[in-house]
Amino acid sequence: xxxxxxxxxxxxxxxxxxxxxxxxxxxxxxxxxxxxxxxxxxxxxxxxxxxxxxxxxxxxxxxxxxxxxxxxxxxxxxxxxxxxxxxxxxxxxxxxxxxxxxxxxxxxxxxxxxxxxxxxxxxxxxxxxxxxxxxxxxxxxxxxxxxxxxxxxxxxxxxxxxxxxxxxxxxxxxxxxxxxxxxxxxxxxxxxxxxxxxxxxxxxxxxxxxxxxxxxxxxxxxxxxxxxxxxxxxxxxxxxxxxxxxxxxxxxxxxxxxxxxxxxxxxxxxxxxxxxxxxxxxxxxxxxxxxxxxxxxxxxxxxxxxxxxxxxxxxxxxxxxxxxxxxxxxxxxxxxxxxxxxxxxxxxxxxxxxxxxxx
Numbered sequence: 001x002x003x004x005x006x007x008x009x010x011x012x013x014x015x016x017x018x019x020x021x022x023x024x025x026x027x028x029x030x031x032x033x034x035x036x037x038x039x040x041x042x043x044x045x046x047x048x049x050x051x052x053x054x055x056x057x058x059x060x061x062x063x064x065x066x067x068x069x070x071x072x073x074x075x076x077x078x079x080x081x082x083x084x085x086x087x088x089x090x091x092x093x094x095x096x097x098x099x100x101x102x103x104x105x106x107x108x109x110x111x112x113x114x115x116x117x118x119x120x121x122x123x124x125x126x127x128x129x130x131x132x133x134x135x136x137x138x139x140x141x142x143x144x145x146x147x148x149x150x151x152x153x154x155x156x157x158x159x160x161x162x163x164x165x166x167x168x169x170x171x172x173x174x175x176x177x178x179x180x181x182x183x184x185x186x187x188x189x190x191x192x193x194x195x196x197x198x199x200x201x202x203x204x205x206x207x208x209x210x211x212x213x214x215x216x217x218x219x220x221x222x223x224x225x226x227x228x229x230x231x232x233x234x235x236x237x238x239x240x241x242x243x244x245x246x247x248x249x250x251x252x253x254x255x256x257x258x259x260x261x262x263x264x265x266x267x268x269x270x271x272x273x274x275x276x277x278x279x280x281x282x283x284x285x286x287x288x289x290x291x292x293x294x295x296x297x298x299x300x301x302x303x304x305x306x307x308x309x310x311x312x313x314x315x316x317x318x319x320x321x322x323x324x325x326x327x328x329x330x331x332x333x334x335x336x337x338x339x340x341x342x343x344x345x346x347x348x349x350x351x352x353x354x355x356x357x358x359x
């Protein structure tokens with residue numbers, strides 16, 4: 001989406017306002033058409049009725065009032081929703097908006113994706129056979145690669161999002177070079193798994209020995225190499241602070257961050273329930289947040305969550321490291337040069353909007 005001056009100024013203002021939930025992940029659906037081996041989403045029984053588009057828009061209005069600047073839509077596969085275009089169009093007016101796809105549907109829903117800031121396609125490897133094995137669906141690699149190519153040609157800001165695991169650890173650098181050479185950014189995830197089956201919003205990561213990273217020195221080397229590559233190469237969508245924290249964690253086992261769940265970030269599920277992260281139980285409805293955000297109950301929960309060391313999900317590490325005004329400035333400074341890579345997509349969107357007006 002081409003950011004309007006009003007949207008840009010509003011996001012800047014929220015970015016500079018302290019003690020706000022800057023990052024929100026909204027899991028629009030639990031439905032998924034893939035069978036990824038390291039994921040629990042498709043294994044769980046789906047309970048309850050998904051929120052309607054109008055209810056989601058009401059929830060987004062509340063997030064804006066709370067000061068959220070970034071909303072990531074995930075699932076399941078959010079593109080399975082028939083009303084996804086309506087949701088994305090509304091969200092993109094007010095937030096930095098990202099939507100995830102496993103590569104199966106994005107190419108079919110081009111028009112629904114034109115408004116978002118980023119479309120993240122989940123691809124784990126350049127090896128078609130291995131990717132299909134990981135996703136649990138034959139042909140998934142071919143569909144994903146075709147989707148990336150089509151979205152890129154259409155001027156949509158597409159990124160690829162590999163989940164770093166023991167299976168693909170040795171090729172992450174080559175993977176990064178392959179896509180950034182083509183002006184396609186790489187947005188990293190890290191294999192992790194849920195440590196408990198009780199008191200959680202929902203299940204995501206499934207423990208699997210073949211995914212769990214045992215070659216810690218190789219992971220440290222990947223972090224070091226990515227930091228060096230960032231000096232000369234655009235499109236590496238991970239901050240140096242995150243890479244340094246990850247490097248130290250695998251090298252020493254020590255966490256250099258405190259979890260900022262329910263402070264700088266939180267999750268919303270398909271029913272509108274809110275939790276600090278997916279690993280813990282819901283504490284409110286998204287529609288109650290304006291009333292409870294500054295409550296003694298939430299303050300107590302924030303203190304409790306800040307001591308949590310149950311997971312190593314990369315998104316939570318990033319959110320925790322960048323959950324302050326200074327953290328937001330660090331992200332802007334760290335990723336500023338990547339704006340150059342996105343200029344062709346921005347120009348393409350401007351031309352598309354112009355053609356729509358002429359028609």
